[in-house]
C-alpha cells in the first residue's frame with residue numbers, strides 16, 4: 344500500500360463513523376465533464392476545490408486528462424476561483440505545483456502548537472523545504488482529507504466566507520465528499536477516472552469505501 348494512502352487510512356479509522364455519516368455528496372456525476380461554467384453559475388458556486396488523482400487525471404499522471412480539456416478554459420477564465428486539495432505525498436505535491444502553476448495547491452500539518460497551513464502557487468511555496476523538514480522532524484504530521492479545516496483553508500485562499508459557495512470535487516466519499524460536508528460546503532462525487540491506473544491496494548480500498556457508503560446511506 345502506498346505510504347500516503349496508509350497515512351490517510353490511519354487518520355480516518357478513529358473517526359470512521361462520523362466520516363461515513365458525512366459522506367453523502369450534493370451532486371453525483373460520471374465525470375468532471377459535467378462541471379462547466381454554466382453549472383457553477385447556475386448553482387451559485389464561487390469557489391472550487393479539486394481533487395486530482397482519479398478526478399481530473401489518472402493516477403499520478405502528469406497533466407489534466409485530455410478528455411477534460413474544457414477545465415483549462417474554465418480555470419483560466421477565473422483562476423482565483425479554483426484550488427487543489429490532494430492527499431498526495433511531498434514529491435507529488437511539488438509535482439502538482441509545477442504541473443498546475445495557475446492553481447494554489449493546498450496542504451496543512453498538525454503540530455503541537457496548532458495547525459500550520461501551506462500552499463504553493465505560481466512557483467512560490469509558503470514554506471521552504473527546510474521549514475517543512477524541520478516541522479516533520481519535530482513530530483508534525485500532514486492533515487489529510489477528510490478534513491473540514493482543509494476546506495476552510497481553501498475558502499480563505501479563495502477569499503470566501505460562505506461554505507455553501509464552495510464546491511469540493513472528488514472521486515472518493517470518505518475523503519473528498521466528507522471534507523466538504525465537515526466544513527458545511529457542497530460537493531460533487533465523480534466516478535474514479537481511469538481506475539485501472541490505480542495500484543491494486545487503492546482499488547480495493549475504493550471498493551470498500553463504496554460498500555461502506557451504501558451501508559451507511561440510511562444514517563446519512
Ligand SMILES: [Mg+2]
Pocket residue numbers: 394395396397398513514515
Ligand atoms: Mg482522488
